[in-house]
Amino acid sequence: xxxxxxxxxxxxxxYRRTGRSGLRLPAVSLxxxxxxxHDRPLDDHRAVVRRAFDLGITHFDLANNYGPxxxxxxxxxxxxxxxxxxxxxDELIISSKAGYDMWPGPYGVGGSRKYxxxxxxxxxxxxxxxxxxxxxxxxxxxxxxxxETMGALDAAVRQGKALYVGISSYSPEKTAEAASLxxxxxxxxxxxxxxxxxxxxWIEDGxxxxxxxxxxxxxxxxxxxxxxxxDRYLNGVPTGSRASENTSLRPDWLTEENxxxxxxxxxxxxxxGQSLAQMxxxxxxxxxxxxxxxxxxxxxxxxxxxxxxxxxxSFSAEELAEIDxxxxx
Ligand code: NDP
Numbered sequence: 186x187x188x189x190x191x192x193x194x195x196x197x198x199x200y201r202r203t204g205r206s207g208l209r210l211p212a213v214s215l216x217x218x219x220x221x222x223h224d225r226p227l228d229d230h231r232a233v234v235r236r237a238f239d240l241g242i243t244h245f246d247l248a249n250n251y252g253p254x255x256x257x258x259x260x261x262x263x264x265x266x267x268x269x270x271x272x273x274x275d276e277l278i279i280s281s282k283a284g285y286d287m288w289p290g291p292y293g294v295g296g297s298r299k300y301x302x303x304x305x306x307x308x309x310x311x312x313x314x315x316x317x318x319x320x321x322x323x324x325x326x327x328x329x330x331x332x333e334t335m336g337a338l339d340a341a342v343r344q345g346k347a348l349y350v351g352i353s354s355y356s357p358e359k360t361a362e363a364a365s366l367x368x369x370x371x372x373x374x375x376x377x378x379x380x381x382x383x384x385x386x387w388i389e390d391g392x393x394x395x396x397x398x399x400x401x402x403x404x405x406x407x408x409x410x411x412x413x414x415x416d417r418y419l420n421g422v423p424t425g426s427r428a429s430e431n432t433s434l435r436p437d438w439l440t441e442e443n444x445x446x447x448x449x450x451x452x453x454x455x456x457x458g459q460s461l462a463q464m465x466x467x468x469x470x471x472x473x474x475x476x477x478x479x480x481x482x483x484x485x486x487x488x489x490x491x492x493x494x495x496x497x498x499s500f501s502a503e504e505l506a507e508i509d510x511x512x513x514x
Contacts (some may be wrong), residue, residue: 220483233484245280326484
């Protein structure tokens with residue numbers, strides 16, 4: 186059936202300014218790393234993407250190698266743009282990235298101008314787009330001069346293939362260098378995409394300060410620690426869950442120590458009248474330097490549960506102090 190977006194889609198989502206740019210992003214954004222490859226039916230992808238947009242999620246995050254197989258999440262998202270979201274292209278912020286391994290040989294990985302340029306062209310073809318809104322260097326490559334990697338991002342903007350540029354998982358020091366280089370090139374660094382959750386707080390140790398100072402936004406990935414900060418694993422490892430696949434979330438991370446923290450955090454969430462997932466997402470958004478929190482979901486139910494985090498984003502000092510007892514690495 187033809188998709189018509191919900192006319193009320195902008196009613197309840199919160200949109201936050203990305204650093205000192207003109208761009209606002211939804212407080213909750215949707216990533217297509219897992220669950221959007223050719224291993225799952227397109228109808229499942231469609232249901233999640235439609236519901237997300239109807240809930241005011243305007244930002245969809247991809248990368249060249251999301252799948253499996255590599256590239257298939259972009260292909261599937263491209264199909265959904267063609268069939269569903271095409272008329273709404275100007276209401277969407279679509280991102281892609283290059284940095285990790287994508288194709289064989291020396292030009293399919295890293296931070297060279299050769300790789301980033303060819304990869305972005307491939308991503309655009311797979312998604313059937315003329316441009317992406319944000320193009321990222323997916324990781325710092327110590328073997329490529331930073332000038333070259335940032336030069337490739339700047340060129341993508343000048344060629345009209347990207348509107349903004351971002352970096353992901355760069356250290357505070359390399360982030361400051363990247364921001365300075367890009368500023369000199371005339372293409373400001375829009376955003377940094379780091380991992381961040383109650384079980385992974387590295388960005389509090391310098392990165393957020395750099396981002397605040399440089400006027401760069403932050404979009405935090407894996408805010409649910411890939412599902413550990415939900416009720417998913419409270420009673421074992423369910424079939425079909427990410428931990429059961431033993432790929433990016435290893436079941437041996439579900440140690441008694443971690444489960445103890447997760448249960449304690451779950452109790453705090455219950456007292457706030459929230460699910461653990463909702464509290465975990467609200468917690469990542471408590472710092473105003475965080476623009477958006479970037480979730481993954483395997484069902485519409487999870488998506489709805491997560492977006493409802495926005496119903497209660499405030500924390501008392503006592504709640505934060507209690508969370509700090511368990512929110513440790
Ligand atoms: P999350 O921490 O949000 O984990 C998502 C997983 O948690 C889901 O697949 C699901 O697991 C489970 N889950 C989500 N909501 C609920 C819920 N309400 N109740 C129970 N379980 C739930 O994020 P991801 O690790 O998926 O990362 C999000 C996005 O961040 C990616 O899609 C990608 O866009 C980006 N990312 C970027 C990286 C980078 O290097 N820049 C690296 C990693 C991610 P299940 O599948 O078991 O149901």
